[in-house]
Amino acid sequence: MFTNFFIKRPVFATVCSLVIILVGFVGFTRLPVQEFPSIDPPVVRVRTTYPGANAEVVETEVTEILEAAINGVQGLRTMTSSSREGLSSINVEFELERDLEVAVQDVLSRVSRATGRLPSDVNNPVVSKDGSDDDRIMWIAIYGDRFSTLELSNYADQFLRNSLETVNGVGSIFIGGERRYAMRIWLDAKRMAARNVTPLDVENALQRQNVEIPSGRIEGETMEFPVRTLGRL
Structure with missing residues (x-):
């Protein structure tokens, strides 16, 4: 009886077949793949630059201080770090259930509190989200x-x-x-000693003078010109 019903009504049987195919196609495209779920890896990276410092100085003066500050953040799973000339990099991995945005804010807060213990020449640490693949x-x-x-x-x-x-x-x-x-500068030690000048004085003078600042404007009857002081070395 069941087969005879569709044999006698070929148009209805065709429509039913098309509906089944359409439902199957929609279901195939929307079914989640459980073996490969979409997960945003909760990994936070802290990068700090220390110009002119070797790897040992970066390790002791920057990396260890930041690691001590970050250690203990809620949901922390693993923490790895690397120190090389002029650069400190710390990767902090959290548990999967940890919200990544909240984790970034927690790490940023602890890094900000530890910034005062870093050397004055260290640039501000940069805290950013990172994926599972850093390549x-x-x-x-x-x-x-x-x-x-x-x-x-x-x-x-x-x-x-x-x-x-x-x-x-x-x-x-x-x-x-x-x-x-x-810019590379060679200093004359004898002349500096005669004038009681230290290398730090030379560095401070270069930093003070290496600026580009606005110097007002020149106004005419129909035109106006901004003036800049080109003081960068």
Whole structure:
């Protein structure tokens, strides 16, 4: 009886078959995959730069202080760190049920309280969310026959970094092999001793004078011109 009902009504049987196929397709596309659930890994990274310091100084003066401050945060699972010349990196992994946004705020609060115990030359620590895979997933090579590494690094930092950071899904931009403009100064120890000048005095003078400040404006009858003092070395 059941088969005869559909044999005598082929249009109805066709419609039922199409409905079953449609329901199956919708269910297949919307069913969750239990073996690979979508999980945002609760990992927080703390990066601190200490220009001019070797790895041992970074370890004792920066990494250990921040580790002691971060240790004890609620839901902390593991904490790993690495110290190299001029850079301290601490990865803090939390339990899966820990809310990542709240974990970032807790780490940021503890790092802020420990900042006063860091050396004065240390840049402010940067606290950011991190994924489970810290490897770079894309490298873009930049080269030019008429440009040096210094010029290519400056171009990538000025024009490419901001454009790529706004792309949807991009977490951060790292310029590998980057070279920055720098100034090397040789000091005359005898002349400095005769004038009672220390290397710290020279450094402070360079920091005070290495500025670019607004210097007012020039007004005319129909035009107005801003004036800048170009004092950067």
